[in-house]
Amino acid sequence: xxxxxxxxxxxxxxxxxxxxxxxxxxxxxxxTENLTKIYNGNPAVDGxxxxxxxxxxxxxxxxxxxxxxxxxxxxxxxxxxxxxxxxVDEIEVAKDPLAVKKIIGYLPxxxxxYGNLTAEQNLDYFARFYDMGAKERKARxxxxxxxxxxxxxxxxxxxYSRGMKQRLxxxxxxxxxxxxxxxxxxxxxxxxxxxxxYRDLILALAAxxxxxxxxxxxxxxxxxxxxxxxxxxxxxxxxxxxxxEVARTLTPSDEDVVRIVVETRERLPDLDDPEIVAxxxxxxxxxxxxTSDIRDRLAATLFExxxxxxxxxxxxxxIEDVFMAVYRR
Amino acid sequence: MAFDRLLxxxxxxxxxxxxxxxxxxxxxxxxxxxxxxxxxxxESYNNLLESYNQQLQHVQDIDVxxxxxxxxxxxxxxxxxxxxxxxxxxxxxxxxxxxxxxDLVSKEKETRSLKSLLSHPVYRDEIINGKALGGIAALGFAxxxxxxxSLAILLLFSIVPTLTEFAAILIFGAVTLGFLLAYFAIxxxxxxxxxxxxxxxxxxMVIFFAVSTLLPVxxxxxxxxxxxxxxxxxxxxxxxxxxxWVDNGGYSSTSVSQSVVYEGKAxxxxxxxxxxxxxxxxxxxxxxxxxxxTNLFSPQMNYFTAAMAVTNPRIATVIHSPxxxxxAETPGLAEALSQxxxxxxxxxxxxxAFFAATYVKFMRMDIR
Numbered sequence: 001x002x003x004x005x006x007x008x009x010x011x012x013x014x015x016x017x018x019x020x021x022x023x024x025x026x027x028x029x030x031x032t033e034n035l036t037k038i039y040n041g042n043p044a045v046d047g048x049x050x051x052x053x054x055x056x057x058x059x060x061x062x063x064x065x066x067x068x069x070x071x072x073x074x075x076x077x078x079x080x081x082x083x084x085x086x087x088v089d090e091i092e093v094a095k096d097p098l099a100v101k102k103i104i105g106y107l108p109x110x111x112x113x114y115g116n117l118t119a120e121q122n123l124d125y126f127a128r129f130y131d132m133g134a135k136e137r138k139a140r141x142x143x144x145x146x147x148x149x150x151x152x153x154x155x156x157x158x159x160y161s162r163g164m165k166q167r168l169x170x171x172x173x174x175x176x177x178x179x180x181x182x183x184x185x186x187x188x189x190x191x192x193x194x195x196x197x198y199r200d201l202i203l204a205l206a207a208x209x210x211x212x213x214x215x216x217x218x219x220x221x222x223x224x225x226x227x228x229x230x231x232x233x234x235x236x237x238x239x240x241x242x243x244x245e246v247a248r249t250l251t252p253s254d255e256d257v258v259r260i261v262v263e264t265r266e267r268l269p270d271l272d273d274p275e276i277v278a279x280x281x282x283x284x285x286x287x288x289x290x291t292s293d294i295r296d297r298l299a300a301t302l303f304e305x306x307x308x309x310x311x312x313x314x315x316x317x318x319i320e321d322v323f324m325a326v327y328r329r
Numbered sequence: 330m331a332f333d334r335l336l337x338x339x340x341x342x343x344x345x346x347x348x349x350x351x352x353x354x355x356x357x358x359x360x361x362x363x364x365x366x367x368x369x370x371x372e373s374y375n376n377l378l379e380s381y382n383q384q385l386q387h388v389q390d391i392d393v394x395x396x397x398x399x400x401x402x403x404x405x406x407x408x409x410x411x412x413x414x415x416x417x418x419x420x421x422x423x424x425x426x427x428x429x430x431x432d433l434v435s436k437e438k439e440t441r442s443l444k445s446l447l448s449h450p451v452y453r454d455e456i457i458n459g460k461a462l463g464g465i466a467a468l469g470f471a472x473x474x475x476x477x478x479s480l481a482i483l484l485l486f487s488i489v490p491t492l493t494e495f496a497a498i499l500i501f502g503a504v505t506l507g508f509l510l511a512y513f514a515i516x517x518x519x520x521x522x523x524x525x526x527x528x529x530x531x532x533x534m535v536i537f538f539a540v541s542t543l544l545p546v547x548x549x550x551x552x553x554x555x556x557x558x559x560x561x562x563x564x565x566x567x568x569x570x571x572x573x574w575v576d577n578g579g580y581s582s583t584s585v586s587q588s589v590v591y592e593g594k595a596x597x598x599x600x601x602x603x604x605x606x607x608x609x610x611x612x613x614x615x616x617x618x619x620x621x622x623t624n625l626f627s628p629q630m631n632y633f634t635a636a637m638a639v640t641n642p643r644i645a646t647v648i649h650s651p652x653x654x655x656x657a658e659t660p661g662l663a664e665a666l667s668q669x670x671x672x673x674x675x676x677x678x679x680x681x682a683f684f685a686a687t688y689v690k691f692m693r694m695d696i697r
């Protein structure tokens with residue numbers, strides 16, 4: 001009976017997850033409904049509706065002060081929302097923050113530790129808040145310290161560099177083998193080698209089925225690991241989807257024309273197609289603006305004329321430029 | 330499980346305290362002074378004991394029909410050896426309490442470890458209660474060590490306390506711990522309010538000086554101002570009076586007048602002077618009441634009064650009722666404590682109020 005209920009529950013969850021790209025049978029792991037946080041009359045997060053599926057690596061982008069960290073603090077049960085609610089694995093965070101904290105890991109921005117304790121002692125202190133026996137804690141800590149290359153480091157955490165602290169932060173976020181991992185500016189203090197290792201680790205964790213929520217203002221970082229992104233500006237979700245989808249959503253409307261870049265070895269002849277709106281020529285290169293994607297017809301025409309095509313592609317909006325435009329708003 | 334989490338925080342805090350250089354240095358100093366103080370106290374006790382034995386000898390020799398008929402000298406109490414501890418606890422003890430409390434929360438804010446801690450399954454109240462419990466345990470540990478050293482020195486000199494004296498020593502320890510907790514609670518609250526540990530220390534020291542030094546002076550000034558006009562003595566010559574000056578350790582002094590009865594015959598009292606004495610008593614009582622109420626806000630004064638009731642109940646009675654004659658017999662421990670219940674209550678209420686304020690502030694603290 002209970003099994004049937006569980007299956008029904010999962011079925012209903014999968015219906016919700018239909019909104020998550022590439023998530024057919026996966027469940028919704030993180031969900032916010034009209035999530036709002038107001039500080040001194042100013043909304044830091046303003047009516048945020050967000051759904052992140054199980055096993056996703058979700059990039060939460062936005063400029064500094066957009067409300068990313070505040071959203072994470074609400075999702076991790078560290079502050080209460082002014083309005084709305086958020087759920088992690090179907091648990092309402094504000095109602096049962098402890099249950100949520102048991103299944104999540106959180107790496108805060110500029111993570112801090114007890115300077116008078118070693119990495120092992122710091123991790124052991126945090127691990128004691130979970131139902132872990134002494135042997136289990138010891139084994140887990142050894143495994144994590146090895147993972148973040150801090151095994152054998154006898155220094156106290158107070159003497160750590162920022163990069164070492166960041167790596168220890170990742171270890172403490174993984175101490176309970178969480179289902180969901182929240183990472184706030186995870187590569188901020190890492191060197192290039194550390195960044196590469198971090199990326200590998202995140203991809204490995206996602207392969208294990210963990211949901212990873214990465215908050216960052218660095219687009220390149222999010223682009224490197226995240227499959228879907230949400231863009232936050234002034235506390236509001238501006239766009240959500242794959243990076244390409246978000247970029248297209250945010251690109252200023254060009255009267256629904258498709259921009260096709262064409263380059264031939266020979267000089268481009270006059271192009272005649274009823275769907276062509278305009279052509280910007282530059283020698284043997286041109287940007288054709290058309291009402292639809294006419295690449296197949298265009299290629300056939302040029303081929304018939306004996307021309308050699310070097311390049312033909314639909315010009316995607318430049319993601320960096322699009323995001324910068326949102327950041328500057 | 331909730332208790333486990335609280336205990337986890339408390340154990341870590343206790344361990345941090347007793348292994349911190351700051352705590353070890355101050356505790357070491359405290360223990361050395363305890364040992365020296367106890368040794369000096371034993372010397373005083375031995376002198377008093379010798380004097381007692383001499384008086385005992387004289388009592389057997391005096392005239393049986395004289396005014397001191399039936400008078401017996403009182404055996405000195407070994408609790409006198411705790412008197413030096415009272416003095417240094419009000420300073421060094423308070424410093425120790427402040428030292429372990431002033432950065433308990435602010436340091437976690439500065440190093441951002443609080444955010445890391447809160448991301449794990451632990452409630453905020455468990456953190457602040459655990460911190461308070463760890464600090465209380467560390468101060469209790471310091472107190473037990475200080476008393477243990479004093480007791481060890483007593484035993485070294487072959488002085489074995491009776492059961493009552495041992496109970497009094499334990500009560501003295503509890504009262505001292507209450508005093509230490511007052512400053513620990515202030516420091517913890519300032520640590521929660523201030524963003525930086527440096528500011529928390531400054532705020533705590535300001536309160537320390539305000540309640541230990543300024544408040545008693547203000548109490549005396551307020552008593553002077555609010556008790557009304559001081560009665561004027563009559564112009565006639567006074568009848569003979571005996572005046573006893575009571576020294577209670579340098580904190581305050583008072584005078585006591587008493588009529589001396591010789592063989593059942595009272596000395597004739599001048600009505601004008603009797604009226605003056607009554608007015609003066611009422612005036613002094615008003616002043617004392619105002620001063621006492623003000624002093625209830627000073628942990629130092631409460632501690633001094635309560636500890637004195639334990640270590641020297643006779644003097645404590647005189648301090649409590651300076652206008653009455655000195656009691657013929659030393660009051661019992663229970664009686665002495667009942668006279669200072671307000672001060673003992675204040676020693677409980679004072680830290681409790683600050684702990685409560687700390688709790689509320691910590692629960693509402695912005696941890697961004």
